[in-house]
C-alpha cells in the first residue's frame with residue numbers, strides 16, 4: 001500500500017487571477033470561500049449515501065438538498081450552485097431525472113459532477129453512465145475500476161460492485177484519455193487520488209485507508225468536489241484536487257481520535273468542520289505526477 005503521509009515537493013498552480021499559488025493555499029481559499037458563500041448543492045444520489053453526503057457537505061460549509069423528482073427539477077435546479085449526480089442505486093425510473101437535471105444545469109451554466117458508482121457492474125449501469133457522460137459533467141470521480149470501465153466502454157465480468165479491483169494508479173492512462181475524449185476533469189480515488197484534465201496530472205496524497213471501510217466515503221468526496229467546483233467553477237481541475245485533499249486531511253485528523261470505521265465516520269465530520277488555515281497550509285499534500 002502506498003504511503004500517503006509523505007509530503008513531496010508541492011509545485012504551485014495558478015489561481016483565478018493567474019497568480020501562481022501553492023496547492024495548500026488554494027485548498028484553504030476554496031474552503032474559506034465555501035464557508036463564506038454556502039453554495040446550494042443539489043444531490044441526486046443513492047439511498048446508501050444520502051445521510052453521509054448531506055452531513056459532509058454541511059460540515060464543509062455547503063448547503064445540500066436531496067431533491068430528485070423529475071417534477072421539481074425545472075423549478076429547483078436553476079436555483080442551485082452545482083448539481084451532483086450519483087448512480088449508486090440506479091433504477092430505470094431515476095435516469096430521466098438525472099439526465100434532465102444535467103441538461104438544466106448545462107442550460108443555466110451551473111457545474112455538475114458525476115459519480116459513476118459500480119459503472120462496470122452491469123450493461124444497464126454502464127450505458128446509463130455513458131449517456132450521462134455525453135451531457136458533459138465538469139468532473140467525473142470514480143475509483144480505479146469505475147474509471148477503467150467507463151474508458152473501455154464495457155461492463156466487467158470480474159466487477160466487485162461498488163468496490164474497486166484496481167489501484168488508482170492503474171487507471172492513469174484511462175483517466176487521461178477519458179478526460180481528453182469527454183472534456184471533463186477526471187478524478188480517480190485511491191491511496192493516491194489522481195486528477196487530470198487530459199493534459200495536467202496531479203496526485204492528492206491525504207487520506208487514510210480505513211476510509212474504504214465506511215460506505216459512501218467515495219460518494220461524499222464526490223459531493224465535496226461538486227461544492228468546491230461551485231465556488232470556483234472556471235477551475236474544476238484545481239477545485240477537484242483541493243476537495244480530495246481536504247477530505248483526506250479531515251480523515252487523517254479524524255483517525256487520530258477514531259477507534260474504528262464507525263467512530264472515524266463521526267470524527268471525519270467533526271474534523272472537516274474544524275479545519276483551520278494553519279493545518280490546511282501545513283498538511284494539504286498535492287503534487288504534479
Ligand SMILES: Nc1ncnc2c1ncn2[C@@H]1O[C@H](COP(=O)(O)OP(=O)(O)O)[C@@H](O)[C@H]1O
Pocket residue numbers: 001004142143144162163164189190191192193206207208209210211212216217218219221244247248
Ligand atoms: N488505500 C487508501 N489509502 C488512503 N485513502 C484511501 C485509500 N483508498 C481510498 N481512500 C480514500 O477513500 C475515499 C473514497 O475513495 P474510494 O474508496 O476509492 O472510493 P469508492 O468508495 O467510490 O470506491 C477517498 O477520499 C480516497 O482518497
Ligand SMILES: Cc1ncsc1CCOP(=O)(O)O
Pocket residue numbers: 046048049088089117162214215216217218219220
Ligand atoms: C454499498 C452501495 N451500494 C450501492 S451504492 C452504495 C454506496 C457506495 O458508496 P461508495 O462508492 O462511496 O463506496
Ligand SMILES: [Mg+2]
Pocket residue numbers: 117118142143162218219
Ligand atoms: Mg464509489
